[in-house]
Amino acid sequence: MSNHPDTTRDQTQNTVTQRALIAAGVFGFGFSGLIDVLVLHHILQWHHLVSGIYPMYTLDGLETNILADGLFSLAMLIIMGVGAGLVWQSERRTVVPLAVQPLAGAALIGLGVFDVYDAFIDHALLGLHQPVGPGGKSLSWGGQYNPHWIVVSLLFITAGYYVYRTGIQNRSGEREEAT
Secondary structure, eight states, rough: OOOOHHHHHHHHHHHHHHHHHHHHHHHHHHHHHHHHIIIIIIIIIIIIITTTTSSSTTTHHHHHHHHHHHHHHHHHHHHHHHHHHHHHHHHOOSSOOOOOOHHHHHHHHHHHHHHHIIIIIIIIISSOOOOOOOOOOBOOOSSSOOHHHHHHHHHHHHHHHHHHHHHHHHHHHHHHOOO
């Protein structure tokens, strides 16, 4: 007899795990976008989603920016919900429980990917907004795209990769001990 059923089960498990990791990354992307809009747009008021197009210092501009921020928040909640739903679906389809550490690493990678997207696409390419401090003073060091924001983003991605890899290595070690 061949090990065909075991091989098929392992392939299915790997597919489910890969889907869960991608879903965790999608969740992290949406989470980062939501944190960005809540903290940087609403609490610190450094910028709004379209403040590079509509001034945030006029009533009409502020209304437009707040509407855009609200729609963006809704989109990020939907993205988070899709990511969380797909992780949950993957968990229900797996034989072996999904490891939390690789999922957390994938979510951190997704978080960093959103920040890279924000810096390059929203700030540099589209010019939708730039962070400004009190009195309208730019917080953007070095031009349209913010090098410090890119560095923070890459640190999130690196930390996520580290958490993911150590989780995979720990999981592999557990399997070897079980055999």
